[in-house]
Amino acid sequence: MQNFEEVYEVARLIPEGRVTSYGAIAKYLGTGARLVGWAMNASHLKNVPAHRVVNHAGVLTGKNHFATPTLMQELLENEGIIIIKDKIQNFKDLFWDPETELSL
DNA sequence: GATTTGACTACTA
DNA sequence: GTAGTAGCCAAAT
DSSP states (O other): OHHHHHHHHHHHHSOTTOBEEHHHHHHHHTSOHHHHHHHHHTGGGTTOOGGGEEOTTSBOTTGGGSSSTTHHHHHHHHTTOOEETTEETTHHHHBOOHHHHTTO
């Protein structure tokens, strides 16, 4: 569906050093959170920074779907995000909500 | 073509 | 604070 493309588009809009949640994207697109997760599953076919998308708790639940389980954390740390035990530190401050950021 | 599952979230008890 | 259930959409079986 085109929702996938919208998910990819929103994911690409995430600024470096910022992260968002599946639910935020899902709500922004008016779809289910699991749909976003499924889109991310296929994101490897696209040019989508899926590493900037985490669950509502800021935990890298999808790291296992990357080339290597550590790749996701390394990419995020490369953008200045601190991760401890697969969990984004200062997640609340780094959180990027499309509904808020794109609607300003 | 119907059922199950998946990188999720929110509500209810 | 923990546990279970419902809702979302698409792909896989």
